[in-house]
Amino acid sequence: MSAQPLLQRCWIAACVLCVVVAPGYAQEFDPGEVEEQLVGTWVAEADPKSKWVFMEDGTLKKYVEDELDQTVSYEVNAQCEDPFYGPLEASSHQVAMLELTRSDGTVSCKYITQWVEDDPERPEYFTLGTEHETILFERQ
Helix, strand or coil, X not given: CCHHHHHHHHHHHHHHHHHHCXXXXXXXXXXXXXXXXXXXXXXXXXXXXXXXEECCCCEEEEEXXXXXXXXXXXXXXXXXXXCCCEEEEXXXXXXXXXXXXXXXXXXXXXXXXXXXXXXXXXXXXXXXXXXXXXXEEEEC
């Protein structure tokens, strides 16, 4: 008996498992839940002088050295319309899109790429991907 038919059957079984079982493990996107988790004060790990405060009303206050630097509105979505890059969408390995809107209407889109709240070694944190860098924020 040749190994080829056995390998083909194993390959088919693996494909069926991927199609049938894997979708059950996919995380459902709930913008309300992500927004709820964002509310609070977050400090940039690389620059502890940079603090972002997400308010329940959709306002984000950015502080530098405890001085208010900028106030913007924010929304959490699966997609974001970036003025330079066009429509952006969070992929399956990202949590969501963070859409920031300045008072003049300028929109910028950021990727929430990771969310960790159950690591006993450190406080709750998330990473925010921008067009130039990834910033790690820890809950204060």
